[in-house]
Amino acid sequence: MTTPIHIDARWDDEAHVWIATSTDAPGLVVEADSWRSMIDEVRAVLPDLLELDAAHARDVSLTFKAETHLALAAG
Template sequence: MTEPIQIDARWDDEAHVWIATSDDAPGLVVEAASWQSMIDEVRAILPDLLELDATGVREVSLTFKAETHLGLAAG
């Protein structure tokens, strides 16, 4: 059975990195300078985190949700 995992990603404008975390994968914290690098890092780290999970999940489906905050001034 495939287990869905939602990855919450946000852009940190001060550090200039994407930060990814997930309530579905406790312990997942990734920082990367690009969107693709962040996805690659999550895919590299997640299998090790899931091995520590007592539920024995073997196959997952990842959904990435992005968040960024922008200021917009009236013209």
């Protein structure tokens, strides 16, 4: 059985990094300077986190939801 894991990603404009977290994988906190690097980091650390949680199946599907906030000057 495949377990869906939802990853919330947001761009931190001050630190210039993507930050990924997930309520489906407690303890997941990843920072990376590019979208691709963030995905790679999540894929690298997630197996170890899920190994600690016996409720998760071995096969998972990842869904990334991106968020960024921009300020626009009134013109």
